[in-house]
Amino acid sequence: MMDSDQAVAEVAPFRAKRVVAPPVSNAAPDAQYWSIQMSAVSAQRDRASFMRIYDHFAPRLQRYLRNLGVPESMADELVQEALLTLWRKAAMFDPARASLATWLYRVARNLYIDHVRRQPHWLPIQEGLDRIDHVESARLDSQPESSFDQDILKQAIDRLPPVQAKLVRMCYLESKSHSEISAELQMPLGSVKSSLRRAFAKLQVSMRAPR
Amino acid sequence: MTPNHHLDDATVLSYSAGALPAALAVVASVHLERCAACRTRLLDADQIGGVLLQQQRVDTPAEDARAAMLVLLDAEPAVEPPAPPADIVEEHDPDRLPSALHPWFGNSMRALRWRRVAPGVQRILASGIGGGDLMLLRIAPGSKLPLHSHGGNELTMILDGAYDDMLGHFGPGDVADLDGETNHQPVTSPGVPCICVAATDAPLVFSGWVARTLQPLFGF
Ligand SMILES: [Zn+2]
Numbered sequence: 001m002m003d004s005d006q007a008v009a010e011v012a013p014f015r016a017k018r019v020v021a022p023p024v025s026n027a028a029p030d031a032q033y034w035s036i037q038m039s040a041v042s043a044q045r046d047r048a049s050f051m052r053i054y055d056h057f058a059p060r061l062q063r064y065l066r067n068l069g070v071p072e073s074m075a076d077e078l079v080q081e082a083l084l085t086l087w088r089k090a091a092m093f094d095p096a097r098a099s100l101a102t103w104l105y106r107v108a109r110n111l112y113i114d115h116v117r118r119q120p121h122w123l124p125i126q127e128g129l130d131r132i133d134h135v136e137s138a139r140l141d142s143q144p145e146s147s148f149d150q151d152i153l154k155q156a157i158d159r160l161p162p163v164q165a166k167l168v169r170m171c172y173l174e175s176k177s178h179s180e181i182s183a184e185l186q187m188p189l190g191s192v193k194s195s196l197r198r199a200f201a202k203l204q205v206s207m208r209a210p211r
Numbered sequence: 212m213t214p215n216h217h218l219d220d221a222t223v224l225s226y227s228a229g230a231l232p233a234a235l236a237v238v239a240s241v242h243l244e245r246c247a248a249c250r251t252r253l254l255d256a257d258q259i260g261g262v263l264l265q266q267q268r269v270d271t272p273a274e275d276a277r278a279a280m281l282v283l284l285d286a287e288p289a290v291e292p293p294a295p296p297a298d299i300v301e302e303h304d305p306d307r308l309p310s311a312l313h314p315w316f317g318n319s320m321r322a323l324r325w326r327r328v329a330p331g332v333q334r335i336l337a338s339g340i341g342g343g344d345l346m347l348l349r350i351a352p353g354s355k356l357p358l359h360s361h362g363g364n365e366l367t368m369i370l371d372g373a374y375d376d377m378l379g380h381f382g383p384g385d386v387a388d389l390d391g392e393t394n395h396q397p398v399t400s401p402g403v404p405c406i407c408v409a410a411t412d413a414p415l416v417f418s419g420w421v422a423r424t425l426q427p428l429f430g431f
Contacts, residue, residue: 047281047284051277054277055272055277057264059272061264062269064263064264076276084284097254098254098258098261099258101264102254102257104264105261106257119233120314121237121314150262153262172228172230172259172263178225179232179412200220203259204252
């Protein structure tokens with residue numbers, strides 16, 4: 001899709017030499033690829049790696065926020081804010097727990113709830129939950145191995161029955177509450193919730209599937 | 212203590228999606244703060260968000276946006292700011308309210324200013340939350356609440372004391388995550404008052420003659 005190494009090298013040639021990332025192949029970058037970029041960002045403050053993450057995720061974050069109805073200029077600002085958060089907190093990223101896509105999804109969602117939905121207490125609460133999780137995983141002897149494969153989950157999402165797929169998208173990509181979905185689709189609230197439950201159960205099975 | 216009654220899967224999904232009405236999200240957060248099982252399910256739900264983010268169809272970023280990002284990086288301090296000190300929480304301080312409630316009710320159980328709304332029932336309503344109603348309820352021990360069903364979603368978490376209804380026994384940390392199809396009649400346990408935090412996203416619909424009795428209780 002994109003190979004921005006050259007552009008980055010022009011901006012920061014002395015840093016480009018230290019890039020530890022593997023050569024970019026034609027295949028879509030996987031979770032391990034992003035994990036390597038993240039270690040370069042956190043350990044060496046490597047801008048080339050950062051810009052690879054930027055080139056891939058900034059447009060996606062932008063599209064996600066625009067779909068939620070965020071005005072373009074604010075979406076631009078929130079995307080920058082999300083990527084700056086990544087730059088500052090790269091050391092907090094734990095690939096054993098979640099993929100980079102998931103980590104950035106959380107950051108963007110939190111910014112959306114804070115700035116657009118104006119729930120000023122959401123961010124500190126999420127930081128609190130993060131801290132609890134960090135304390136907990138530090139206490140465990142061995143990191144739980146992430147048995148989760150994004151491709152399998154992606155396929156499972158694509159295989160959801162149409163109604164369940166629609167409800168999941170209305171939740172995540174339009175940020176609609178159960179009651180709003182119920183009103184919009186003229187579907188009883190109980191049916192909205194049970195469809196979402198069934199969809200979640202299926203997707204969870206796919207996340208636990210042996211590789 | 213590990214809770215026995217948890218958030219509904221549909222609630223976890225909406226919480227992750229940022230789609231839960233604000234009042235319900237506060238109660239869900241209170242439960243998540245003390246329930247590792249629900250935090251694990253929340254991570255699953257976040258992974259779905261991550262994949263949906265990946266699937267967004269997009270163009271290559273504009274050169275000027277990339278340049279603007281690099282300018283912002285230049286402005287960042289070279290050394291990472293130190294992480295904020297971890298919140299020191301006295302684990303077993305019975306007076307301390309869960310942190311997700313502090314913005315709405317302060318941090319001390321003792322300092323709460325209850326208002327009687329029905330015999331044996333006291334309440335504090337959070338103001339200005341938008342997106343549903345959030346309240347603390349204090350119900351005298353051994354009380355039988357009138358039979359009621361719910362017009363929308365209702366999420367309740369016990370902070371102290373306990374109650375029983377057709378769904379089982381609910382003690383501290385347990386949540387009742389109910390929708391319009393549940394018709395229940397909680398009976399609080401003897402001994403101490405049952406204190407819980409409750410949120411609704413729609414006015415409660417009461418069955419039969421009890422409607423008038425409960426109107427002052429829930430403020431409709
Ligand atoms: Zn739970």
